[in-house]
Amino acid sequence: MSFEGIHRVYFLGIGGIGMSALARWFNHEGYAVSGYDRTPSPLIEELIGEGMTVTFDDSLENIPEAIKKSPESSLIVWTPAMPKDSVQLAYFREKGFTLKKRSEVLGMVTENFYTIAVAGTHGKTTTSSLIAHLFKDAGKPIAAFLGGITQNYQSNLILGKKKSKKQRFVVVEADEFDRSFMRLHPNEAVLTSTDADHLDIYGDESTILDGFGDFVKLIDKKGKLFIQFNAADRLGADRLPKVITRKYGLRSEGIRAENIQARPGSFLFDYVDGKKVIPHLELYIPGFHNVENALAAIAIATEHGITDEEIRKGLASFKGVKRRFEIHVNQNHLVYIDDYAHHPEEIRACLSSVIAMYPTSKLTVVFQPHLYSRTRDFAEGFSESLSLADEVILLDIYPARELPIEGVSSAMLLEKIGSKKKTLVSKADLMGYLEKSAPEVLVTLGAGDIDRLVPGIATWMESRQKLNTV
Structure with a gap:
C-alpha cells in the first residue's frame, strides 16, 4: 500500500512519542492531520500549535466530518495502547476504514x-x-x-x-x-x-x-x-x-x-x-x-x-536529547544529571561516565525501576550497576503496562547494592530526603514518571548553586 489517494490522517493516541513524530511528518507533507488522545500534554499542545486538531473525548461527535464522509481517502493510525472498548476505534473498524499500526505506517515510509x-x-x-x-x-x-x-x-x-x-x-x-x-x-x-x-x-x-x-x-x-x-x-x-x-x-x-x-x-x-x-x-x-x-x-x-x-x-x-544524559546543573561543585537509563547496562554506562567526569565528588543516584518483569529478570544486574554510586535512593517500581508480580519490588534490589548508603523513598518524600542528604553530584534514572520530578529537582539544585556563590 502507498499513500496515494490519502488526503486525511487520523491518529488514535496522537500524543505518543512515536505517533506524534508521524503526525508531524504527515502534517508537513500537506495532509490534513487530526487525532484523539486521553489527556492533554505539552507535546499535544505543540501539535495543536502546528495546525493539527486534537480531541480528548472518545466520542463519534469529535471525529471530523470530512473523515466520516471520506473513508476511502482517510488513513487511521492507531496504537495497541488504545482501550479495547474505544468508541472511535470500534467506529473506524465497523465502517471499513483503513487502519494501520504506527509500525506499519513507518514501514510504508521507509519503503519509499x-x-x-x-x-x-x-x-x-x-x-x-x-x-x-x-x-x-x-x-x-x-x-x-x-x-x-x-x-x-x-x-x-x-x-x-x-x-x-x-x-x-x-x-x-x-x-x-x-x-x-x-x-x-x-x-x-x-x-x-x-x-x-x-x-x-x-x-x-x-x-x-x-x-x-x-x-x-x-x-x-x-x-x-x-x-x-x-x-x-x-x-x-x-x-x-x-x-x-x-x-x-x-x-x-x-x-x-x-x-x-x-x-x-x-x-x-x-x-x-x-x-x-x-x-x-x-x-x-x-x-x-x-x-x-x-x-x-x-x-x-x-x-x-x-x-x-x-x-x-x-x-x-549537537545538544543531545531530552532525558539522555541531560545535564541540568553543572557549576560551583554541584551537578545534576537526568537520564532515561532503565536497564543495568545503561545504568553502568551512565554512572561510569559520571565518575570519570567528577572523580572526586560524592555520587548520589535516584532510581525508579521500570516494569515488574524487568526488575525481576535483571535484579542482580541492577544491584551491581547501582553499586557504582556512593548513595542509592530507590523509588517504587513504575508498572507501565504491567500488573504487580508477587514478591517483586524495589526492596529486592536493596540487599545486594554495595553502596555505603542506600534507602527506599517514596516520590512524595524524595525532595525532603534530598534536602537532608545535600548531594554533590546527583543523577536521576528511570523510564517511568520520574521525569515529572526533574523540573523541581533542577530548580532546587540551582537554588543551592546560587547560595554557594554568595
Whole structure:
C-alpha cells in the first residue's frame, strides 16, 4: 500500500512519542492531520500549535466530518495502547476504514525513501538523532523519526532540505519491543547493542538475539551494517547478514575512538577508521557510551560525503536529547544529571561516565525501576550497576503496562547494592530526603514518571548553586 489517494490522517493516541513524530511528518507533507488522545500534554499542545486538531473525548461527535464522509481517502493510525472498548476505534473498524499500526505506517515510509535504521537495546535515540543532526547540519535532505525530543530542534521529527524523493534520506529508530522493526525496509542499519531486554515479549536471550538477527537481514543487499563490536560477538556470525559489515566501538579494531578525555560537560576524542583519522573532536553530550554512539553516526556521515569539518562542526553543535544524559546543573561543585537509563547496562554506562567526569565528588543516584518483569529478570544486574554510586535512593517500581508480580519490588534490589548508603523513598518524600542528604553530584534514572520530578529537582539544585556563590 502507498499513500496515494490519502488526503486525511487520523491518529488514535496522537500524543505518543512515536505517533506524534508521524503526525508531524504527515502534517508537513500537506495532509490534513487530526487525532484523539486521553489527556492533554505539552507535546499535544505543540501539535495543536502546528495546525493539527486534537480531541480528548472518545466520542463519534469529535471525529471530523470530512473523515466520516471520506473513508476511502482517510488513513487511521492507531496504537495497541488504545482501550479495547474505544468508541472511535470500534467506529473506524465497523465502517471499513483503513487502519494501520504506527509500525506499519513507518514501514510504508521507509519503503519509499533511502532508509537508515538504528536498532539496539540501548542508544537508539541518541545515535539516530546524531545521524540526523549531522545530515541536516551538512545540508542533506533528511526526515528523521525519533523516540525522544531533541534539544537542538525541540522536536521528535527532524526535517532537512527537501529535494526529490530519490535523494531524500529517512532515519528511523528500529524498535525491538514488539518486533515492530520487522516492518522496516532499511538500506543501511546500525546495531548499537544486543543485551537481553523485553524478556516479557521474547522469553529468553537467545530469542531476542534471533530477533536482531532477523532484523539485520532486512538490510538491502547493496547496503551496509554498522555494528558495535560486542554486539557483533553476541549476535554471532550465523545471524549476520550477507552485506558489508563494519564494526565500531571504543576498543574495536575497526572504527574506534582514541585519546578519549573526559571533561566536566564534554568528551574529547579522535575518530579512527583505518588510515582515516579525524582528530580532536569534542562531544557536548558526555559519556563513554555517547562517544561510541557518535562513532556510528560519524561512520555513516562519511559514507554519504559529509566532510571532516562538517562532522566536527555538527558534533560540537549537537545538544543531545531530552532525558539522555541531560545535564541540568553543572557549576560551583554541584551537578545534576537526568537520564532515561532503565536497564543495568545503561545504568553502568551512565554512572561510569559520571565518575570519570567528577572523580572526586560524592555520587548520589535516584532510581525508579521500570516494569515488574524487568526488575525481576535483571535484579542482580541492577544491584551491581547501582553499586557504582556512593548513595542509592530507590523509588517504587513504575508498572507501565504491567500488573504487580508477587514478591517483586524495589526492596529486592536493596540487599545486594554495595553502596555505603542506600534507602527506599517514596516520590512524595524524595525532595525532603534530598534536602537532608545535600548531594554533590546527583543523577536521576528511570523510564517511568520520574521525569515529572526533574523540573523541581533542577530548580532546587540551582537554588543551592546560587547560595554557594554568595
